[in-house]
Amino acid sequence: MNAPISHARLLPHVDQQEIPPALLQALQARFGQRLSTAMAVREQHGRDESPFAVPPPGAVLFAESTADVSDAVALCSQYRTPVIPYGAGSSIEGHLLAVRGGLSIDVNRMNRVLAVDADDLTVTVQPGVTRKQLNEAIRDTGLFFPIDPGADASLGGMSATRASGTNAVRYGTMRENVLALQVVTASGEVIRTGTRAKKSSAGYDLTRLFVGSEGTLGLITEVTLRVYPLPEAISAAVCSFPTIADAVQATIETIQLGVPIARVELIDANSVRMVNAHSKLALREEPMLLMEFHGSPAGVQEQAGTVQEIAAGHGGKAFEWATTPEERTRLWTARHNAYFAAVQSRPGCRSITTDTCVPISRLADCLLESVAEADASGIPYFLVGHVGDGNFHFGYLVDPANERECDRAEALNERLIARALAMEGTCTGEHGIGLHKMQFLEEEAGPGAVDMMRTIKRALDPHNILNPGKIFAD
Template sequence: MNDRMTPAPDQGLPAPLLAELQTRFGPRFSTAAAVREQHGRDESSFVDVNPPDAVVFAEDVADVQALLALAGRYAVPVIPFGAGSSLEGHLLAVRGGISLDVSRMNRVLAIDTADMTATVQPGVTRMQLNQALKGTGLFFPVDPGADASIGGMCATRASGTNAVRYGTMRENVLALQVVTAAGEIVHTGTRARKSSAGYDLTRLMVGSEGTLGVFTEIVVRLHPLPEAQSAAVCSFPGIADAVGAAIDIVQSGIPIARMELIDANTVRMVNRYSKLDLREEPMLLMEFHGTPASVREQAETVEALAGEHGGAAFAWATDPEARSRLWTARHHAYFAAIASIPGCRAISTDTCVPISRLAECLLESVREADEMGVPYSLVGHVGDGNFHFGYLIDPHKPEQRERAELLNARLVARAIRLDGTCSGEHGIGMHKMDFLVQEAGLPAVELMRAIKRVFDPQNILNPGKVLWGAAGQGALRRSWATSVATPP
């Protein structure tokens, strides 16, 4: 795959469809270049992809139904768009079509404190939801870093720093209202905490990346806001020491809420970007939730465990401002890395392995990146074995992308060999379609294609994502693919 995607032929939309869209949506339908460009890029490293042919701003489920019915009549692709923060090319209009912007569907429809659920439209962001929950004693814990939309988080089965305790979107979505490619409304799941009724369509839809339907309502679990919270940092002589401490902490049964690894290279970037003075060594950044007494006990136990692995400069604080400053710095690690080299973009990896294999996978991947001279950042949700390299490249220099993609492919092959996955939370999008074949195998991917055909027989829902082409077509063969079957 080149750094510049080959643009699709610019055929535009059929004139009758343009007229019907203008009539139905009026000023909420746009073909303006600036609007199309805004909806034709995300946070991935792909450049020079043609923007969508048009953008429709939906305000309710009837708008979504109308658009999909029109798109189906003319066999025109529709790409759902939320906050635009995805990392794997999910939003790119690789086959033209219409970007369906649901950001105006941003109402919190219901908060049920007794059942600890909230019903939201897809354009609601996670920060907006938590703001609406103030005063209820509840919060929504899934935190991917960016202020992503709940619809987008649901589409990519997102997680983030809190997943080690509270789970991912898979565990926190109870029910969905979905509009199918035919424009029909389907309800999956209920607000009940469990069900044995039929196929689990909710779990099928969560993580489908806009390829099976468009979410219009989402019911999510809420969790009690902890009485007390504290954040702690601890530095280590090396990555293996930090991971060893993380494994002991998880295996000890401590109900830690967050546990993040930041390597020394990334700590340096964060210090410069966020004006901090953290020790520039591999570091664990942790958070504890509970009562004041239990939080103190957790922190003291973790300090002792970290000390057995060479942990030093252990410090913890309950002050909200200090905690917020540390976690803001962690969430800004991606932007700190981008800012470290002017004009660069990051090829962000997203592998996840069993925690017992984490040190092995990390150390070998660090060695390869250092040997190839590719600059990178490294952060990891080490409590659940998920970590991210950000390989920093000039997107206009193919040779740099080739080196970074080679590292990424070897990393994925290594993770799969260690019983891991090519994506712990970012999803497949465009970037990882061939990796999905490596991980799941062709028979499983063919089954996914069969499911896609049932839900979307014309292939109009976000085509060119997750699955390559029609049944029988193999995965994309990159120019370097023959060298990545197994890491050296």
């Protein structure tokens, strides 16, 4: 595990409180050995893939049911002690860090698929179920869950951060695919939002309120999701381009023509080089698009032919096609391993990762200006993007002990976000605000909207115990 960045400019305001001894005693009486205060366990639950250094939580509870979560939150509410939900630990924005101390509630043991309603194309799962686990469980039904953020994240965490990923250009994000939730509120009460019906106009849309709330309004203990029939035919391809500009223009033309492509991912030459070294591949070390087409055999063939023609018009070459699952997995290895390949390319580094998203018509301008700045900075970086929906990520690979390098990377991030906002985009397309994007939320949403968010937070969490210090300052 790489050392966390200790550079003060990257640290949020940390004001941790000790867990009251009486609360610890009450938690131990209720949960026994499933409550841990061991430093190794606390440290494991006090770090993620973000660049922040924060002391660990005061204790960790391994929850196994909604009743466990409810009882724990009720006790913490009684003692005004913070509660931080913990899933797969793959956050890169500091969502799970205990900046106010408190109890980390690990939901990984809540990992059952509760119901598969194949006729209605829905499933209900506990929050610790991961996307890969779900797809393995429903494979025999001929269904699949398409949201793929890259990491094998938990579905509770994906709901809490409104995640998306490689398939969003066709299937949408968690916002479109979460139908209903079971949530534990700040008082420990258990509520349900939404139904399995495809639509409803009954009252406020509480499901959408909790999706993307990052654990600050309630702890998700069940999720009902849309699933989809496995496509009759799937074809994947990689195509190299002379420049990033050529790859991006090919993507823009594909989307604007209305081609129903399922995935279109950009990997820059830096990323391809890092993945080749990491995974012992021999991909052309040029900007690359990875694409996938879903549908009937004839439909897939038509889509692929159209996109190949578009790509050729922008210098695309060296098409490599894959139709079997094994071939597709090999091609997608480059994308899924990009982050870890990049981090391992510079031993001891940490990645300061960006997450901007802009309207597709502004993608080329935003991306190319940002590439020029990153090249001029001298900081090693990698670039990947869900470019079909205008979302892309730089990972600036910094030496955590080099204050000047960290400053330059943060300055690059700030200029990138300013550029995206000026183009009517967003500071975060899928990772969430967490700690890293707090300063940009008001710039994007405006003070009135942020004040309304604070009002909702105070109403639902009056004692500020639910993942405090995230999204906006306390």
